[in-house]
Amino acid sequence: xxxxxxxxxxxxxxxELPVPTPAADELLVRVRTCGVCRTDLHVRDGDxxxxxxxxxxxxEAVGEVVATGPDAVGHPVGSRVGVPWLRHTCGTCRSCxxxxxxxxxNSRYTGWDADGGYAEYLTVPAAYAYDxxxxxxxxxxxxxxxxxxxxYRALRRADLPPGxxxxxxxxxxxxxxxxxxxxxxxxxxxxxxxxPAARELALELGATSAAGARDEPPExxxxxxxxxxxxxxxxxxxxxxxxxxxxxxxxxxxxxxxxLDYQRHLFRERTLRSVTANTREDGRAFLAAAAEHRIRTxxxxxxxxxxxxxxxxxAADRVNGAxxxxxxxxx
Numbered sequence: 001x002x003x004x005x006x007x008x009x010x011x012x013x014x015x016e017l018p019v020p021t022p023a024a025d026e027l028l029v030r031v032r033t034c035g036v037c038r039t040d041l042h043v044r045d046g047d048x049x050x051x052x053x054x055x056x057x058x059x060e061a062v063g064e065v066v067a068t069g070p071d072a073v074g075h076p077v078g079s080r081v082g083v084p085w086l087r088h089t090c091g092t093c094r095s096c097x098x099x100x101x102x103x104x105x106n107s108r109y110t111g112w113d114a115d116g117g118y119a120e121y122l123t124v125p126a127a128y129a130y131d132x133x134x135x136x137x138x139x140x141x142x143x144x145x146x147x148x149x150x151x152y153r154a155l156r157r158a159d160l161p162p163g164x165x166x167x168x169x170x171x172x173x174x175x176x177x178x179x180x181x182x183x184x185x186x187x188x189x190x191x192x193x194x195x196p197a198a199r200e201l202a203l204e205l206g207a208t209s210a211a212g213a214r215d216e217p218p219e220x221x222x223x224x225x226x227x228x229x230x231x232x233x234x235x236x237x238x239x240x241x242x243x244x245x246x247x248x249x250x251x252x253x254x255x256x257x258x259x260l261d262y263q264r265h266l267f268r269e270r271t272l273r274s275v276t277a278n279t280r281e282d283g284r285a286f287l288a289a290a291a292e293h294r295i296r297t298x299x300x301x302x303x304x305x306x307x308x309x310x311x312x313x314x315a316a317d318r319v320n321g322a323x324x325x326x327x328x329x330x331x
Contacts (some may be wrong), residue, residue, distance in 0.1 A: 001121035004307045005054040009046030012118075012308045017056075019121045026123045027075055028067040029083060034117030035060025035142035036302070036310045036323035037173065038229065039085070041059040042253045043112055044311055051113045058325075059085040059110040060145040061117030062138045068165035076266075080138075082130040082145045082287075083117060085109050086277055102153075102277040105110035109277070118325065130283055132293035140297045143173050143322035144290055145283075151178030151227075151287035153278045154250035159271075160187055169213060169229030169237050169331050171198035172314075173322030174250060176298055178225065180205055181286075184293040190217040193228070197320045201298055216240060225250055231257035238265040238272065246271040301326050 003017045037318040040057040042048045061083040065075050075081050088108040089096055110116045110124065124150035132141050151174040160166050163186050166236040168175050171193040179189050184208045191210040199210035209218050213233060220242035232241055235258060237247050247270070259264060278295045289295075298321025302310040310323045 001120040002304070003056045003115070005056055006044050006256045010044065012044050012057075012311060014201065014305070014307075017119065020068055020115065020123045022069045022072070022123045024069040024071040025125050025127070026069045026165045027072055027081065027126050027129055029061065029063040029081060029122055029124060030066045031063040031117050031120055031122060032137040032140045032318060032327055033062045034058045034325045035146060036307070036314055036319075036325060037146050037174070038314060039146070039252050040118075041311055041314055042109060047253045048112065052115075055112065055129050056115035056117075056122070057111040058117030058119070058121045059083065060142045060147070061122060062132065062145070063112075063122075066121075066159075068126070069090050075126055075129055075131075080132055081124070082132050083110060083122060083124045084128065084130060084145045084149060084283060085111070086280065087114055087128055088125060094329060097282075099279070102279050102282075107277065119224070120327065128280065130287060133287055135294065136290075139299055139301055139324050142324045143177065143297050143299065144287065144295070147174035147282045147322055148177045148290065148295070149278050149286050150174055150250060150275065151225075152181060152216050152289070153282045154178065154225045154227075154248045154275045155182060157246075157273050157275050158225050158248035160223040162186060164188070164222035165219055165242075167217050167224035167237065167240055169193065169224065169226045170230075171195065171202050172227060172319070175227040176201060176205060176321055177295055179207060180295050181289055181293070183207075184289075190219075190221065192217065195317055195320075203318060205296065221245055223248070227251065229253050229255060231255040234272070235260055235265050238270055241267040241270050244270070248273050248274060250273055250275045272283040297322060298323050304328065
């Protein structure tokens with residue numbers, strides 16, 4: 001099969017690999033589409049330490065089950081499934097036992113610890129694959145599997161009150177999905193991002209306002225989510241919060257945060273929270289919301305053979321919405 005691999009920081013090479021064999025509890029999936037996530041960029045560029053080398057990146061894969069291990073249940077051959085970031089948790093540690101499997105110290109991830117979706121085939125433990133909502137194409141579904149799920153967890157971590165005022169900093173693949181969930185739940189959404197095209201998209205999707213990343217929103221915020229991996233924006237977003245507000249930082253990687261001033265940024269019970277991966281329940285809840293409220297996925301498709309260009313465009317902020325790799329028909 002054809003696949004893209006990261007062997008060294010900064011390089012993505014296309015190679016031929018054997019089609020993988022599913023383990024007893026795994027599915028073999030023929031990939032139809034795979035989203036291009038900023039985490040893939042961090043894997044390629046070495047911002048995240050290598051867990052496997054070489055590794056096939058990609059963790060927003062949509063495909064067809066073509067074989068199953070003898071112990072794999074719930075996803076028969078021929079079914080359409082989603083393959084997400086979270087691939088394994090131990091189920092026995094303190095975090096797993098209290099429903100926080102996203103904090104499991106033995107967790108493993110698709111496209112980092114195991115080969116992912118920048119390939120014609122991949123394997124996934126059946127217990128970590130998702131059933132997918134009807135009414136969406138394969139291209140539309142791919143970004144939901146990480147961008148959507150992580151954004152959903154970030155929204156919940158932001159403690160947005162009913163009918164509250166939400167600020168979103170950065171407006172790429174995850175943010176444009178999260179904004180729609182918040183709006184469907186009755187929130188007022190203010191988007192703050194450096195990209196003029198992203199600001200235009202935000203208004204099209206129902207945001208009340210859209211301005212530059214360092215601009216002041218038109219009203220104090222009850223909650224904010226930082227999607228841009230820019231630590232300099234943490235004090236900017238904290239300053240924009242009303243008393244008692246919460247800032248949720250959604251990225252797996254963030255550049256250094258400058259010193260915070262207690263009185264200006266944190267006093268009056270403002271809260272700063274990180275987001276670490278997601279639980280499977282987050283994924284199921286988000287996909288259920290996507291089934292109930294049709295979410296528009298702003299997608300830029302790239303042929304599979306142009307995965308390197310897709311990552312370069314993502315790094316240069318040339319992607320509006322989410323980039324998705326598509327397999328040629330008949331493969």
